[in-house]
Amino acid sequence: MEDKHQWPLYEVFVRARGGLDHKHTGSLHAPDAAMALSHARDLYTRRQEGVSIWVVPSTAIVASDPAENDSLFEPARDKIYRHPTFYEIPDEVKTL
Amino acid sequence: MNAKLPNVDAQALFHYVLRLGDLSLILGQRLGEWVGHAPALEEDLGVANIALDLIGQARLLLSYAGEIEGCGRDEDKLAYLREQGGYFNAILAEQPNGDFGQTIVRQVLIDAFQLELYERMTGSLDERLASIAAKSVKEVRYHLRYSSGWLVRLGDGTEESHARVQSALNTLWPYTVELFAEDDLDQLMADSGIAPRLSAVHAAWSARLEGILADSTLLRPADRPHLWHGKRGQHSEHLGYILAEMQYLQRAYPEACW
Numbered sequence: 215m216e217d218k219h220q221w222p223l224y225e226v227f228v229r230a231r232g233g234l235d236h237k238h239t240g241s242l243h244a245p246d247a248a249m250a251l252s253h254a255r256d257l258y259t260r261r262q263e264g265v266s267i268w269v270v271p272s273t274a275i276v277a278s279d280p281a282e283n284d285s286l287f288e289p290a291r292d293k294i295y296r297h298p299t300f301y302e303i304p305d306e307v308k309t310l
Numbered sequence: 311m312n313a314k315l316p317n318v319d320a321q322a323l324f325h326y327v328l329r330l331g332d333l334s335l336i337l338g339q340r341l342g343e344w345v346g347h348a349p350a351l352e353e354d355l356g357v358a359n360i361a362l363d364l365i366g367q368a369r370l371l372l373s374y375a376g377e378i379e380g381c382g383r384d385e386d387k388l389a390y391l392r393e394q395g396g397y398f399n400a401i402l403a404e405q406p407n408g409d410f411g412q413t414i415v416r417q418v419l420i421d422a423f424q425l426e427l428y429e430r431m432t433g434s435l436d437e438r439l440a441s442i443a444a445k446s447v448k449e450v451r452y453h454l455r456y457s458s459g460w461l462v463r464l465g466d467g468t469e470e471s472h473a474r475v476q477s478a479l480n481t482l483w484p485y486t487v488e489l490f491a492e493d494d495l496d497q498l499m500a501d502s503g504i505a506p507r508l509s510a511v512h513a514a515w516s517a518r519l520e521g522i523l524a525d526s527t528l529l530r531p532a533d534r535p536h537l538w539h540g541k542r543g544q545h546s547e548h549l550g551y552i553l554a555e556m557q558y559l560q561r562a563y564p565e566a567c568w
Contacts, residue, residue, distance in 0.1 A: 243350060252356065253355075253356060256456075
């Protein structure tokens, strides 16, 4: 689906602070990867939102098919024993 | 606040700081014309970011100029209530945007100038200018990264884009001479340790441009004698139109504020 009048799409991931993960924050069009990084800086870190940016061509992302949600995600619903909810958590543990 | 002014004629320093501030102010205003009209939404924001940086620099410089003058004029009065002859920007800044390629060429030429100037001005004996330069140099480094990135892509792009930016470069190149034409005021500032020598700025600018133009597969036009005196307040026909738009609100509704 190549459209010559439209730049390729990139997905943008921004790390808010050192130690945190890069989070998907949006997407943008750019003629190439270096420009995508520049655009991402201008569009998504204007208000000091981050300290690091990744850009990834959207075509490089393989996504699950929503039509398959039943078989992919439904089976996990009744397996509550997979959640660690049966443990006593000591009061001292604050950030679990 | 008003710690100490450097030991130099206040009127001269006032005039010099306006040169720096007006270059940023007028270029920022020009870039602002792209808002809502840039070739892509992403460029719209990219260009607007740079325009806002430049207007921020202008605010710092014009505020300082107002303090040096000591007549009660603040940044707004200096930005919006001077006559055309009272602006001291080099006239390259006021040249029309043209197509996006021409805007990019103008931007590369001025970004590289401001980068070399501010890098050296961080060591100014005027502490206020040194700190404004230190803040601005970080912004300008990004501006040049953005503008030269585009120049390389357009110059080394299609036949059409190459022809357009080469033609814009040929059109705008003669105006760059004024950036480096050292007059008495530039000399006084350099002698006083307030500003770098323009000859040093020029040499570094030339070397930097050499590399960018080579990457862009563009030919460097020949230097020609200049007849431009924007730095002395003599402007091209374009500045009047810029000021008409920029000053309209303050002229129509004096003292209006947000």
